[in-house]
Amino acid sequence: xxxxxxxxxxxxxxxxxxxxxxxxxxxxxxxxxxxxxxxxxxxxxxxxxxxxxxxxxxxxxxxxxxxxxxxxxxxxxxxxxxxxxxxxxxxxxxxxxxxxxxxxxxxxxxxxxxxxxxxxxxxxxxxxxxxxxxxxxxxxxxxxxxxxxxxxxxxxxxxxxxxxxxxxxxxxxxxxxxxxxxxxxxxxxxxxxxxxxxxxxxxxxxxxxxxxxxxxxxxxxxxxxxxxxxxxxxxxxxxxxxxxxxxxxxxxxxxxxxxxxxxxxxxxxxxxxxxxxxxxxxxxxxxxxxxxxxxxxxxxxxxxxxxxxxxxxxxxxxxxxxxxxxxxxxxxxxxxxxxxxxxxxxxxxxxxxxxxxxxxxxxxxxxxxxxxxxxxxxxxxxxxxxxxxxxxxxxxxxxxxxxxxxxxx
Numbered sequence: 001x002x003x004x005x006x007x008x009x010x011x012x013x014x015x016x017x018x019x020x021x022x023x024x025x026x027x028x029x030x031x032x033x034x035x036x037x038x039x040x041x042x043x044x045x046x047x048x049x050x051x052x053x054x055x056x057x058x059x060x061x062x063x064x065x066x067x068x069x070x071x072x073x074x075x076x077x078x079x080x081x082x083x084x085x086x087x088x089x090x091x092x093x094x095x096x097x098x099x100x101x102x103x104x105x106x107x108x109x110x111x112x113x114x115x116x117x118x119x120x121x122x123x124x125x126x127x128x129x130x131x132x133x134x135x136x137x138x139x140x141x142x143x144x145x146x147x148x149x150x151x152x153x154x155x156x157x158x159x160x161x162x163x164x165x166x167x168x169x170x171x172x173x174x175x176x177x178x179x180x181x182x183x184x185x186x187x188x189x190x191x192x193x194x195x196x197x198x199x200x201x202x203x204x205x206x207x208x209x210x211x212x213x214x215x216x217x218x219x220x221x222x223x224x225x226x227x228x229x230x231x232x233x234x235x236x237x238x239x240x241x242x243x244x245x246x247x248x249x250x251x252x253x254x255x256x257x258x259x260x261x262x263x264x265x266x267x268x269x270x271x272x273x274x275x276x277x278x279x280x281x282x283x284x285x286x287x288x289x290x291x292x293x294x295x296x297x298x299x300x301x302x303x304x305x306x307x308x309x310x311x312x313x314x315x316x317x318x319x320x321x322x323x324x325x326x327x328x329x330x331x332x333x334x335x336x337x338x339x340x341x342x343x344x345x346x347x348x349x350x351x352x353x354x355x356x357x358x359x360x361x362x363x364x365x366x367x368x369x370x371x372x373x374x375x376x377x378x379x380x381x382x383x384x385x386x387x388x389x390x391x392x393x394x395x396x397x398x399x400x401x402x403x404x405x406x407x408x409x
Contacts (some may be wrong), residue, residue, distance in 0.1 A: 033342025033385050036299050039185065040292060040381040041350040042357065049372040064247045065254070067096065067105075067237035068262045084109050086261075089234035090132075090155065090219075096237060098255060106131060107234035109219060110210070111226050114192045114264065116184040119177045123192055126171070128185075129206045130234075132220025137164065138216060143179035143201030152220035157229050159220075165197040166216035167232030168207035168279060172199075173325070185215070187226045195225065202224035239263075296384055300341075300392040335393025347378055357405045 061378040086092070089107035096105040113128040131138070132149045135405065146164050153159035167177055177183070181199045186192030197217070206214040223229045241250045247265065254263045350373065357371045 029338045030341045030345060031267025033056060033299060033338055033389060034345035036294075037343050037381040037385050038349055038353060039294060040384060041346065041377055042353055042371065043294075044292065044377045044380070045350075045354060045371045045373040046357070047373060048377070063238040064265070065239035065251055066264050067092075067239060067254075067258075068162060068235070069260075082234050084228075084233035086234045086237065087231045088238060090152070090232050093234075093237045096239060096254065096258075098252075099257065101241050101253065102239055103242045103245075103252040104240045106238050107219060107232075108236045109222055109234040110206075111187075111222070111228075113215070114186050114189055115215065116192055117177060117181075123189060127206075127210060127212050128222060128225075129214055129216045130219040131216065132219045137326055138203050138205050139203045140166070140203045142172075143199070144200055145203070146216070146218055147200075149218040149220050151224065152241070153259065157220060157224060158330060159369045161221055161224075162218055163195075163197045163221070164200045164217065166201045166203045168204040168214055169202055170204075170207060171213045171215065172202050174213075185204045185217070185225060191225070192197065292380065292384070296388050299384055299388045332390055335390040338393075339386035339389035342389070343382040346381060346385065350378070350381075 041136050067086070084108075089109070093105040093107045096102055109130040111130075112125050113126055115126050116123045131146075132152070133146050138145055146166065147162055149162075150159040151157060151161045165183065167175075171177065177199055179199055179201060182196050183199065184192045184195060185197045186195050203216060206216060217225075219234075220229075223232055239250075239254075241247050251263055251265065353369050354373055
């Protein structure tokens with residue numbers, strides 16, 4: 001035991017001596033490991049964020065069940081959004097609303113509309129959301145919500161149009177719009193000139209769900225503008241169950257009553273939306289695998305290079321009678337110190353880097369919190385830096401120690 005402790009103390013002194021003589025090498029090695037750790041944490045957190053963001057958006061919608069007709073497709077045409085494949089949505093939602101255990105059933109429709117914000121401005125495309133009035137499904141941060149949906153008038157579409165519009169925060173900022181401003185909205189370029197709407201409030205509810213600039217209007221006026229009053233299409237019918245009802249039981253009852261429709265929970269609906277986005281999911285998974293693999297490879301290469309650069313020093317020590325075991329203890333100590341310092345530095349740099357990437361992603365793609373880290377990400381990164389770095393250094397030291405000293409002197 002005393003001999004082993006003596007070796008450890010001697011190896012520690014040699015390690016400190018090496019670092020004192022090669023401060024620049026130590027600094028560069030620590031920076032290299034820190035960058036490797038940062039790559040692991042950021043890439044892995046991005047992959048996690050891609051997988052988790054969709055689920056969070058459905059959860060924040062505060063709905064228990066989602067009714068669709070066929071596949072829920074995301075379309076990139078005319079600005080993006082969902083395809084409206086559920087027809088006669090008004091009558092269907094009214095029927096479901098009367099079902100036992102159902103508190104509310106609201107149809108939601110998404111389509112592209114043309115908007116002109118001023119006389120001198122150009123016409124732009126936005127994703128419009130139609131829903132029957134306001135209510136708790138829309139969170140308004142400024143101004144007021146939609147006052148209702150009187151134009152529907154029990155399906156006759158001859159009531160008074162509210163001509164009210166909600167915009168998201170990004171649209172308000174980029175288009176310089178405030179509550180009370182008027183804009184022109186239409187389903188075609190020519191129709192845009194004839195339809196004036198007043199901005200009554202600011203809400204980012206559907207912008208967060210779709211990750212794109214979105215305007216919200218009463219469903220009947222949405223159908224009128226898009227020319228779909230005859231078919232009344234919607235993307236979803238969102239269902240909220242009563243407080244004392246069991247969600248799974250209500251889901252099973254609705255599935256039995258409406259076998260021609262798909263009725264899903266939040267998680268099931270997310271899977272349905274993303275089932276055709278295989279590339280997206282594969283990219284998210286690949287980011288995680290790539291991050292860990294690249295971190296391991298970079299750390300091993302870096303520590304191996306650091307030890308290899310000291311081959312002449314180790315050869316001289318071997319020629320003076322220093323044992324191979326002592327040299328291996330020394331390089332293990334170097335790997336451990338560099339791994340701990342580099343890993344700690346990388347972890348400390350991760351939170352501000354995540355915050356910066358989240359601000360960038362919010363500005364570019366509209367999703368907030370797209371980069372999401374987790375405790376196991378930090379643990380994995382530090383583990384790779386310390387464990388893999390130490391192992392790589394030990395292997396490199398063992399290989400250098402096996403070579404005849406005269407090859408490196």
